[in-house]
Amino acid sequence: MDLLEMKKAHKLLARMDYELGKVEKGYTNRTLYINLSDNTIKTKPVTEQMKEIFIGGRGFGLWYLWNAITEKTKWSDPENEIIISTGPIGGITQYPGAGKSLVVTLSPTTGSVMDNNTGGYFGPLLKFAGWDALEIQGKAEKDVIIYIDGNSGYVTIEEAPLEAVDSHLAAEQFTAMYADSEEDKRNVAVVSSGRGAENTLIGLLNFSFYDVKRGVPRMKQAARGGTGTVFRDKKIKAIIVKYSGVKGDTNGPADKQKIIDAGLRLHREIYELDKVQNRMREVGTAHLTEIMNDYDLLPVMNFQYGSHQDAVKLSSDVFKEYFTQGLPDGCWYGCSMACAKAVDNFELKTGPYKGQKVCVDAAEYETVAGVGANCAIFDPEYVIEANFYCDTYGMDIISTATSMAFVMECYERGIINKEITGGLEIKFGNKDAALELIHQMGNGYGFGKIVGQGVRRMKKIFAEEYGADPNLLNDIGMEVKGLECSQYVSKESLAQQGGYALANKGPQHDEAWLIFMDMVNKQIPTFEDKAQALFYFPLFRTWFGLNGLCKLPWNDIEPADNGLTDEPAKVPEHVRNYVDIFNGVTGKNITKEDIILQSERVYNFQRIFNLRMGYGTRKYDIPPYRFMGPVTKEEYESRAERYDNQLKELGYDIEGKTVEEKIKMLREYREDQYQKLCDAVYKRRGWTPDGVPTLETVKRLGIHFPDVVELISKHQ
Amino acid sequence: MKIVKTKPELCNGCGACMTACSKTRYKVEDPQKSAIRVKENSEKPGSYEIIVCNHCGECIPVCNTEAMHRARNGAVRIDDVKCVGCCICVGFCPNNAIFTHPEINEPIKCIACGACTRVCPTGAIYMEEK
């Protein structure tokens, strides 16, 4: 369809003209509020208190959402919001990984607050257009777009009936529609979702960035917890921002040289060392597949096992052949780590776009491990196809994969059958059935309608409607807090069990990834050591989300002499870089300890947000047993030597015991260990034994707002 | 094409090349804004190192924006309109021959104009076919 025709069909609902802003020291000092129920568009000031306590990005999102909703609000209520914000550092071009957008909303799957950190150009261009954050409340009646013109200075809400909903088309159409020329396309950033977000609870948002060399808009995902489902429920088809004129000083840094110096140190390091370290420039995070397989950490068959002989078929060398090489795959300017790989001219074999040749942003580790190994499908072209459809349908591929792996295990164990799946033989390894299921989920029919609700709801449905044993389902359904687990096996690392299950939004590795420190290096043997790691690392990593930063350039490259430092796991030189760029942008004078303090405020606030929504206590931090140990006989037997030895060392008499008896003993021990871990972590974090921040803690952090105090007082 | 070549053993460290370069490129006499740099060897006082781009082009594919390109005359140049000042090219230059200055958004890089060679009193830099 013709773009002009599409644009002509737009109906203007509201328009606000505004004075172009100027970014000063990382902030424009105002945010954009839009209500789609009554078509309000207005400006809000950013207060000093907001900057001091919440910094930006995810912090701003949490603060706005906190003020927008009540404890009774459901994800689909009009007062729920989607807030997008980068943060003060976001938008600098001189340091790798500095263009992230943070998205906050109430999640359909967890019922509590969700945060996502994604690439793409939207967050920085939004700020340069004059806005530190975009806050969207209300629900439109018909499909709308929001357009922000950062060079002419206006915002519109428009009905847009004709453009595609699916993201690979929507991004292309809107980019072309709002760019003045081919050269102008890189100045347009689109947020969109897809039909799957309407038909499942695990919808995602795609954030575009125009790849000038390939000549296509590409996409990064704010994927977790159904953010796209909220977006489509609000009837938003796309949000488009346009700003031309990005330069090295557009973010208004206080001391640009400081940022350049830090950036050059890291660029040089990546130039010299990436090829002998993680090869991020060459294969992106796909290098992790073979590593995780070697260390028995690659989830196989719904996290039952940690490795598979066929994993080599999904290794980075295999994907390297598909990736278009020699192109700078950064999702924001200046990222020399360039992990965002793409496959060009991929001919689709299934679904509504069958036969078409597309550019796929594929494939990251989570995707390969999830729809590949975890479903025991060791076929790279299937992985790329699944990657394409999950993205363009707007479905979180981690949740899709973990849900699918769960369904496959249920099918193999006879919990569900062909009658229930509508004829789908959804066994491990069946790629045709897997792709069919993805299409069913995306298009909202058949068994896909059930799977698209995620693991938590499936457990309930299988138990209540199909008479399945709820205990077994609870043991093998890999979700915590309602969010599906990302793709690492945490069974042999107690610290990582905490890293996953204590995470504020649910089991996502972006809070803490401690498996090597804990399980391999054995650097954190005691509960106190683990608690300290679960204090420091989640806080350190929270800070990326306050500032618009990516985690990868922190520790997916390390200086040559990092191993000689006191604390190699922290990568001290890179921490110094972060202190420098924060101070370089804001003109403040923080220390590395302040990084932790800044995060601690927001992290605790988010924990309290969970409490406010009816969660946020110890019982919501307990993972299914498969996070901790072997649920089934086959799992035990796959690591029998390890488990037997552990039991013997612990003084259990295992002579003549059956596998079932040994599973029980091990479980008793490990579940107890997990509780003790919680005790230690809560204590270290300044929380009560039930996992609620103490009054003393919130006072120390300066987040003792009256409603916060009132709420936690009931739990002291 | 002709590019700037060096004979460091002839260099007397006068710095005229840097002044000429910054004047040609940025209309100021400031060695910190020069695309050619002369540095005294810390171990051998009185001897100098001359750093200038050899137009090898390794920086072209690392540029995110296609600002870095090979111009028609063969020189590797930066298109200031496209450049966003990320400085990846600076960090990825095999010879460390691209520079930055906080007052200039784009990296500072030799365009093979030859202005520096015309003021060199000793013949330590000169234009020659690549």
Added chain:
Amino acid sequence: MIKVNKEDMEYQEGMTIEDILRKKKYTFRMITVIVNGRVIPKDQHSAYRIMDGDNVDVVHIMSGG
């Protein structure tokens, strides 16, 4: 007997760091090897001979996702 990351490993005459890494399937590249408290540079891993009773730490830096 030697210790590798706090666990016992059978000592074999003439074994090198590279042998240990292979045996433990330590394929991750971002590692630092420390023998009796001393960091052994990567380029010596294939030649460095381990002695009986040595305490070897192979410190993997985090990474992940």
